[in-house]
Amino acid sequence: EAGVVQSPRYKIIEKKQPVAFWCNPISGHNTLYWYRQNLGQGPELLIRYENEEAVDDSQLPKDRFSAERLKGVDSTLKIQPAELGDSAVYLCASSFGLAGTSTDTQYFGPGTRLTVL
């Protein structure tokens, strides 16, 4: 069974440019998460989807970040415009069930390492 797929793996852009990340979760997983991981820190949740509904986006900087999960499968995360402080690894994860349930094990993708110059 394929794991969580993310692309691109690496992205280097100049500040003020837009950037987009794509995630394909494990087949059948209803919950999808986007995390940001800064160097030497733990993943920080940006947004969580249950099917196509964003149920928790309280940590998403909405002035420049946007996300969508059309048809409740693939998801994209966009930053426009990017700032120097956005340099980080952006991780996508999926789980079969809701957080706090017995089926909420999160499976992470390899991440996209973003460098903003």
Added chain:
Amino acid sequence: GQQVMQIPQYQHVQEGEDFTTYCNSSTTLSNIQWYKQRPGGHPVFLIQLVKSGEVKKQKRLTFQFGEAKKNSSLHITATQTTDVGTYFCAGSTSGTYKYIFGTGTRLKVLA
């Protein structure tokens, strides 16, 4: 807001020595998960603890959930070079349906 801290931040051990990392939450947790992230890799799920005082073992790894469900620990017996990586705990509080990751403990094992 909820905070999850881990100590130590770094640990270097000789191969064969034991290792323990501690996870402390500012709020009572409904459950806690542990993940391992190898250098350059992504977090990989290890285990989930749900019950107060719960202890689970996976070969050389022992996981414990505190009685008050505000702390947890991961103990590795006789470390091996394959244990190298950063260990994260992630706690969920009732009703929030999300996990807050700890700050992580980076383990280096010297052969």
